Amino acid sequence: MKVGVVGLGLIGGSMAKAVKKKTEHTVLGWDVSETIRYSALLMEAVHGFMEDGNPKDCDLILLGLYPQLTIEYIKAHAKDFKKGAVVVDCAGVKRVVCEQVQAVAEENGFTFVGAHPMAGVERSGFTYSTADMFNGATLVVTPYKGTDLGLMNALSMFFKKLGFARLKFTTTEEHDAMIAYTSQLAHVVSSAYVKGALSDNFKDFSGGSFQDMTRVARLNENMWTELFLDNGDNLANEIDSLIARMQAYSTAIKAKDADTLCELLREGREKCIAIDEIKDFD
Amino acid sequence: MKVGVVGLGLIGGSMAKAVKKKTEHTVLGWDVSETIRYSALLMEAVHGFMEDGNPKDCDLILLGLYPQLTIEYIKAHAKDFKKGAVVVDCAGVKRVVCEQVQAVAEENGFTFVGAHPMAGVERSGFTYSTADMFNGATLVVTPYKGTDLGLMNALSMFFKKLGFARLKFTTTEEHDAMIAYTSQLAHVVSSAYVKGALSDNFKDFSGGSFQDMTRVARLNENMWTELFLDNGDNLANEIDSLIARMQAYSTAIKAKDADTLCELLREGREKCIAIDEIKDFD
Structure with a gap:
C-alpha cells in the first residue's frame, strides 16, 4: 500500500524511516519545509512526495504534526482522503484532536485513529529521527467506539513491524x-x-x-x-x-x-x- | 600503609574493595554487623578486621558512616588514633561533621579531612558495593583551613588510584x-x-x-x-x-x-x- 507521512520532524521522520526500512510499503512524505522534504528524499526516508501534501493517493496517512496542525490538516483535506483511507496521528494530546476530527472523518468516509508513540529523545527535528526510534516502545491508541476491530488488528501488526512492542488501547480521557x-x-x-x-x-x-x-x-x-x-x-x-x-x-x-x-x-x-x-x- | 575502613555499606564497602583491588595497601575493615564483617572477609574486600573497630593500627582511616555516627566514632576513638593518622569521612553533609570534629582532631594529634564521593547507586548496603564504584567520579573535599598541602596532594593521588577522576576542593558551606x-x-x-x-x-x-x-x-x-x-x-x-x-x-x-x-x-x-x-x- 501507499503510506503518506505528513510532518517529517522527530516522530514523523522516524515513522517514514521505519516504514521504508521495515516494510515493503511505498512511503510518500510531506513537510512544509522544502529543505526537509529534499533531505528526506536524499536520506532515503521516503520514496517520493505527497504532491502539495495532498493525501489522495494514500491508503494510510501518518501525521507527525502538532495538535492544532493535525486538526487543521484533516479539516483542510477532508474531501481529499481516499474513501476508506486510514489516518493515524501522533499528537501528544488526544481529547482535543479526537473530538474535533470525529465528525469530519465520519462525513467524509475515512477512518481516524488517535495514537501517541511513547518514544522520543531530548532533541527535535528530522535530523534526529531514526528508523529504530520505536523499538520496544508502546503505542498508545485511542480509537473511537465502534472502530472496526479487523482494522485495529491490521494496524497493530503494521506498528509492530515498525518496532513497537505493544499497543495500549485506552480512552482519550x-x-x-x-x-x-x-x-x-x-x-x-x-x-x-x-x-x-x-x-x-x-x-x-x-x-x-x-x-x-x-x-x-x-x-x-x-x-x-x-x-x-x-x-x-x-x-x-x-x-x-x-x-x-x-x-x-x-x-x-x-x-x-x-x-x-x-x-x-x-x-x-x-x-x-x-x-x-x-x-x-x- | 594500613588503611582502615569503618562502615562497610555501599560506600565503605566500595572503598575497601577499591583500595584492596587497586593499591598495595593493607585493608582492615570494620562494621557493627558481624555478618557483614565476615562477608567482607569472604568476598576479599578486606585483608582483616580492625579489632573492635579500633583504629590504632591504621595510617589512614576511611569512614563510611552516617553523619552522626561519623562524629560519634571519631569522638569515641579520639585517643586511639595513631599520632599523625589521617581520617577521611564520606558523609553526605559536611558542615555538621567538620565543625564537631575539628577540635577533637587538633587536640589528639590526627588529621581529619571531610570528603563526599559523588557516586552511588539506587541501592544500599555492602551487597551492592563494587571496586569500580568511584570510576570517573568527583570526590568533593572540604579540608580545614591550614591543612597540609603535601598531605592533600598525597590524598589526591590515593583517591585517583581508587578511580576518582578529580577532587573538588571547597568549603563545607x-x-x-x-x-x-x-x-x-x-x-x-x-x-x-x-x-x-x-x-x-x-x-x-x-x-x-x-x-x-x-x-x-x-x-x-x-x-x-x-x-x-x-x-x-x-x-x-x-x-x-x-x-x-x-x-x-x-x-x-x-x-x-x-x-x-x-x-x-x-x-x-x-x-x-x-x-x-x-x-x-x-
Missing part, C-alpha cells in the same frame, strides 16, 4: 490524564529544576540525580506550550498535587520532624518498589 | 548548599513524584521521563532523613524555591497564557543548554 502525570509533569519539573540559582556549578556536585531531573528540560517550547495548554486541566492539577506533596517534606524539615520525614520517604520508597514490581510482571 | 540543590532536592522530588495517584499505571504511558523522575525515590529513608535534617536550612530553601518556580507554570497554564508559558519553557531550555556547555568545556 485516560490518555490525557496519564500523560499529564507521566510526561508533561516531568517536563515542567525539569524546566523548573534546571533554573535553580546554583545550576551553573552542578558538574562538581552531582552523582547523576541532577542530570536525571533536568534531561528533558531541553524541550521544544513551541510544541510543549501547545501540548500543555491543550491538556491544561490535567496538567495544572498534577503540578498543584506535586507541589502539595513536596510541601509536606519542606514542612517536616523546617519542624525538624524526623519521624514524619522518614515516613514520607518510606512511603516513596515503597511506592517505587511496588510499581517496579508491576512493571516486572509485564 | 558551599558543599552543603550545592548538595541540597543537586542531590537532596532531586531525592525529595522523586519521592514526592512517585506518590502520584496515577503511578500504578505508568508503564503504558511513559517514554522514559517518568523513570528519570522517580529513580532515586528508592532510597534508604533512615540515612536520608538524617542527611536532610543535617542540611535542613539549605534543603527547605531549595524545595520552597522549586515550588515557587513550578507555581509559575501552573499559573500560566490556568490562565491559558501561552506567551508566558512558552517563555518559562524557553528559559529552561536555554539554561539546560548553557550548563551542558559548561560541562563540555571541562
Whole structure:
C-alpha cells in the first residue's frame, strides 16, 4: 500500500524511516519545509512526495504534526482522503484532536485513529529521527467506539513491524490524564529544576540525580506550550498535587520532624518498589 | 600503609574493595554487623578486621558512616588514633561533621579531612558495593583551613588510584548548599513524584521521563532523613524555591497564557543548554 507521512520532524521522520526500512510499503512524505522534504528524499526516508501534501493517493496517512496542525490538516483535506483511507496521528494530546476530527472523518468516509508513540529523545527535528526510534516502545491508541476491530488488528501488526512492542488501547480521557502525570509533569519539573540559582556549578556536585531531573528540560517550547495548554486541566492539577506533596517534606524539615520525614520517604520508597514490581510482571 | 575502613555499606564497602583491588595497601575493615564483617572477609574486600573497630593500627582511616555516627566514632576513638593518622569521612553533609570534629582532631594529634564521593547507586548496603564504584567520579573535599598541602596532594593521588577522576576542593558551606540543590532536592522530588495517584499505571504511558523522575525515590529513608535534617536550612530553601518556580507554570497554564508559558519553557531550555556547555568545556 501507499503510506503518506505528513510532518517529517522527530516522530514523523522516524515513522517514514521505519516504514521504508521495515516494510515493503511505498512511503510518500510531506513537510512544509522544502529543505526537509529534499533531505528526506536524499536520506532515503521516503520514496517520493505527497504532491502539495495532498493525501489522495494514500491508503494510510501518518501525521507527525502538532495538535492544532493535525486538526487543521484533516479539516483542510477532508474531501481529499481516499474513501476508506486510514489516518493515524501522533499528537501528544488526544481529547482535543479526537473530538474535533470525529465528525469530519465520519462525513467524509475515512477512518481516524488517535495514537501517541511513547518514544522520543531530548532533541527535535528530522535530523534526529531514526528508523529504530520505536523499538520496544508502546503505542498508545485511542480509537473511537465502534472502530472496526479487523482494522485495529491490521494496524497493530503494521506498528509492530515498525518496532513497537505493544499497543495500549485506552480512552482519550485516560490518555490525557496519564500523560499529564507521566510526561508533561516531568517536563515542567525539569524546566523548573534546571533554573535553580546554583545550576551553573552542578558538574562538581552531582552523582547523576541532577542530570536525571533536568534531561528533558531541553524541550521544544513551541510544541510543549501547545501540548500543555491543550491538556491544561490535567496538567495544572498534577503540578498543584506535586507541589502539595513536596510541601509536606519542606514542612517536616523546617519542624525538624524526623519521624514524619522518614515516613514520607518510606512511603516513596515503597511506592517505587511496588510499581517496579508491576512493571516486572509485564 | 594500613588503611582502615569503618562502615562497610555501599560506600565503605566500595572503598575497601577499591583500595584492596587497586593499591598495595593493607585493608582492615570494620562494621557493627558481624555478618557483614565476615562477608567482607569472604568476598576479599578486606585483608582483616580492625579489632573492635579500633583504629590504632591504621595510617589512614576511611569512614563510611552516617553523619552522626561519623562524629560519634571519631569522638569515641579520639585517643586511639595513631599520632599523625589521617581520617577521611564520606558523609553526605559536611558542615555538621567538620565543625564537631575539628577540635577533637587538633587536640589528639590526627588529621581529619571531610570528603563526599559523588557516586552511588539506587541501592544500599555492602551487597551492592563494587571496586569500580568511584570510576570517573568527583570526590568533593572540604579540608580545614591550614591543612597540609603535601598531605592533600598525597590524598589526591590515593583517591585517583581508587578511580576518582578529580577532587573538588571547597568549603563545607558551599558543599552543603550545592548538595541540597543537586542531590537532596532531586531525592525529595522523586519521592514526592512517585506518590502520584496515577503511578500504578505508568508503564503504558511513559517514554522514559517518568523513570528519570522517580529513580532515586528508592532510597534508604533512615540515612536520608538524617542527611536532610543535617542540611535542613539549605534543603527547605531549595524545595520552597522549586515550588515557587513550578507555581509559575501552573499559573500560566490556568490562565491559558501561552506567551508566558512558552517563555518559562524557553528559559529552561536555554539554561539546560548553557550548563551542558559548561560541562563540555571541562
